[in-house]
Amino acid sequence: MPHPSRLLVHVLAVALAVSSTAGCGAFGGSDDPPTGLSVMANVTDKSAMDSVVEAFRRHHPDLRVTVSYADTNVLQKQLPDKLRAGEGPDVFTVWPGSGNPASVSALASEDLLEDLSLRRFNLTMPMGVKPVTDVDGSTYAVPVNFSAIGSVYSTEGLEAIGGTVPETWSELLTLCDTARDDGKVLFALGNSTPWVRQLVPYALVATTVYADRPDFDRDMEYGKESFTRSRWRTALHKYLEMEERGCFSADHLNTTYEDTLDQVASGRAVGVIQIASTLSAVRAVDPDLDLRMTALPATDDPDETRMPGAVSAAYGLNPDSLHRRDALAFIDFLGSEEGQNLYNRSGATLPAIPNTSFAVDPAVKEVAERQKAGTTVPFMDQRWPNSAVQQTHFAQIRALVAGTADVDEVLTALDHAYQGRS
Template identity: 70%
Template sequence: MRRTANLLGLTLALALCTTTTAACGPFGASENGPVELSVRASVTDKSAMDAVVADFHRLHPDTHITVDYADADTLQHELPDDLRTGQGPDVFTVWPGSGNPASVKALEHDGLLENLSIRRFSLAMPDGVVPVTDVDGGTFAVPVTFSGIGAVFSMEALDTIEGTPPQTWTELLTLCDTARDHDKVLFALGNATPWVTQLITYALVATTVYADKPDFDQNMALGKETFAGSGWQTALRKYTEMEQRGCFNTDPLDTTYEESLEQVAEGRAVGVVQVASVLSELRAAAPGLTLRMAALPASDDPDATRMPGAVSAAYGLNPDTSHRAQALAFIDFLGSARGQNLYNRSGATLPAIPNASFTVDPAIREVAERQKAGTTVPFMDQRWPNSAVQQTHFAQIKALFEGTTDIDAALAALDEAYRKRT
């Protein structure tokens, strides 16, 4: 594990706990009743957060937690301003890395995140998690879930077409043909929903870029690499080849995320390239479905295949909270094995801080194996210097599908957005 300096800080903090309970707990209700703690979280994590809050309340009955749920766009646009104006919650969703206005690096830059380096969970975090939770050697978020991006297959649909999850690029294209021969598509694609446009690119880039250049992000930041001169070119060619080969449903730009899941649930599509959390929604839509997630191959060398796998949910602490002890206790609970297991038990995700007591969902066994083996790479936007790159990516994929741009122009636009830096 890491950061010897943090160990010294933790020792000092624990020593202070012997003389005061205000900063370290235990703590009780105020004279006016239970302490009211506010949390803001993504609506997609509602079931997970509800489970954690219920258990925390059993342990801390004198703290009442109210959770405000919102979608990603609302959180990213409103949360930073609320924190700046003193209207922010005590604990809140924060995006790992630097890809949007509510990301760890963006909020830390504006002094809107408490430094959590001396918390116990900080010392237990895997090295692969550190780049997206830390800024200049300090930890500013507690990572909670680890998720993957890959091909989620309906095993029933695969059996119908007598197929198996492809291990190579050639097998992938052949399986697209096989699905078509059975009046299905291999992958439902809902590019009418902007954030969906990025997922297949990410799944391919994990191999076409990072298998040979694991330090690509660092070299991009140093100006030694570009999108246009890298394996991003290969990934976008393969993305368009999949479209031309008939791997997707007709009119992806007129198909929403929700409609793409309907195609899988109804058996019209064999699978979908998505984040692991989609498993819960597919199971709710089709309870009898057997699902499996696998890396999307982008070469004919299975040993070179990588999968995007990274911290997906994380939480920060408002440095101006008036309920510091209670907020820290909740942050610590999120970082504990008990809290991590509760948060990840109801969804198809893994604890961001692994522990031996967690039972892995069989559908995401490959994600867990790759997490352990180190054959995952962070979600690409988590390492980008500004939110404009992701938005540009959305727009350029849409333009590629519309036929209003080409790959060279799309990558040039990404490079221009990256150079903005802020």
Template identity: 75%
Template sequence: MPRTPRLLGPALALMLAAASLTGCSPSGTSAAEAPRITVMANTTDEVPVNSVVAAFRRQNPDTHVTVTLADTDTLQKELPRKLRAGEGPDVFTVWPGSGNPASVTALEEDDLLEELSSRRFNLTMPMGVKPVTDVDGGTYAVPVTFSAIGAIYSQQALEAVGGTAPTTWTELLALCDTARRHGKVLFALGNETPWVTQLVTYALVATTVYAHLPDFDRQVGYGERTFARSGWRAALDKYLEMDEHGCFNPAPLNTTYEEAVDQVASGRAVGVVQVAGALSAIRAQAPGLDLRMTALPATDDPDETRMPGAVSAAYGLNPASRHRRAALAFIDFLGSEQGQNLYNRTGATLPAIPNPSFTTDPAVKEVAERQKAGTTVPFMDQQWPDPAVQQAHFAQIRALFAGTTDVDGALSALDRAYREHR
């Protein structure tokens, strides 16, 4: 699931929200002289990124920081273009791995990321993180969160319908029925927002594919396996079965991410299949909700269940930044123990660079346990060879829900996209 310039056109401006922390510094530095850095982040990370910026500003009162927020689709389309045009932000969300146009690999190949190998955070970063932050031995992003994709439940809504979080596929379908009898849906689904379309698939293939074939993507790359002849078929079948069984709200293709969050916050939905970062968005609307995140079961054997878990939020540095020193200071703060703990405490995620002083949010207790036990698998697109595969996945899920393709057609399209770009 997981996981985000400065000069914007009128249409794009309507899609962005900006929060600016400015003003004269207490040391007397004039606004004209003070360094000004721009940070562009994903809307799903609004709460944690603003918390980190506020703390950074307290320690660096002479630095002005402006945060611009954009949704995933806008970021992935507009950020690379703005960077190429020399109009990008100083620091910005970058996706780990290689799966989309704003990923570490894609941006580094276009020389749109500054190398960060010499920064202090790189000394304590786990080796297991480097495959999604490094390119050809150099580090090009500071990883901030370890997130997951799974079922986020409102404990109040579960109690209202008399249910408990399911651990098997049969229990999951039964809970969909129970929720419906109580006038709710089990899961809010906002497939009008393109990046949301992938999440249920990822949550299911973690078990139907990667529990038994952790190197599935490598085998597909070598031509040894295909999407069509793998557990991806079972996952897509189950995704559609959930829809037909009434597990989701009506008209998912006409429901946005924001509307899905509102359904959970208002109690109309028991939960949502989302990245862990959505916890902060739900809490912002309904601070009193007791939320818990669990793996989405795909079989009737709980021991088989896996959860997608990986580095999610990461940030890169614009090599053309006019305020490089101040931007590097912010990058360093994101990689520090204080920055990591603050970002993840307010975002209900786990530090990508672990440290003993962090206290895990109860909402993601299972994520932490699975991270330690080794029952998580990387986000699927982080290992794909090209952004085109993820875009094909978005399109095929939408087509499945629109009824304009079937599972055979969707899997063939994924195989075709992989072959053309591997």
């Protein structure tokens, strides 16, 4: 087997390139628009989208499909501008809820999304999904997967240090010590990549805040709660405690998401705190690696543990698409049982529109169990009122772990962003 580092370079080169019948960059590297249907997806969902497109092409052999991939930061910063300029793709990744510039709420408010209320997938879509796909009673995105944020462990890595999956906060800290004593680190952390900075806080806040306050988002909306008054404070202090305890890889502010995959695949890290679709990315580096995803405990009572779990990936349709009929056919396929199963089969996630024929990946068995049991909570940014909160969160978490801001300053900045204050 090739060395993980060399294989990773190849995997990332493929992931960041255009997987299509035309040779253009993420938003079109030439002056000529792509011919046929153009689809743009997040690079973290490449294997999932590749599976869907391959099957869609079999159903529509005469239809030309161009697929491109871009990083989260590129999509959130550039996609809205491209759509406003009339240069956007036909079908594209859109974030559920309202938490960033490429979210359903933000794009729909500017008439940059086609109304999909009459599409067939709406007949079977769970009502619990609609708050993050709908705006003012109309549906603007087809949700494709239910994902989660938690600890992704290499079972070989756990065995190598003689450890087991921790169920309590105390056990988690002890496992950090065990990994360090064995010359490893428990969690690879890539805080050089901005979107990664939200994951550890989200994983902790799911328990510290939502276990006791399941209506926290509504209370925030009504002004009954705030970041500074809530147990977000507890979560951030626990984040710093994990940092001090040596739970994370060294120099993580200069470590990228891609570096963390290599650390897990090479055995230098036992695991990583990530989204569920990262399992497929790690497997791309080492297909033989056995992985397991679990909730990150934040208290010493396992019954209190919650896991961030929600619709993670969704797709919208460009209302100015020159290939509207083909784009609608692709949207319908994404919302079908076949499309949902294909999207999630390779990505270690669950269909956003459940069906009985889907076989759950053993690596995410706990996610499925928690989805059914109701011990998941929404991704925090999906219910934030504006994209500034998430961007502030990225910046403030970096400042917190760099030691240039304390917990009070971080929470105050988040409250200001939530309230629309500079």
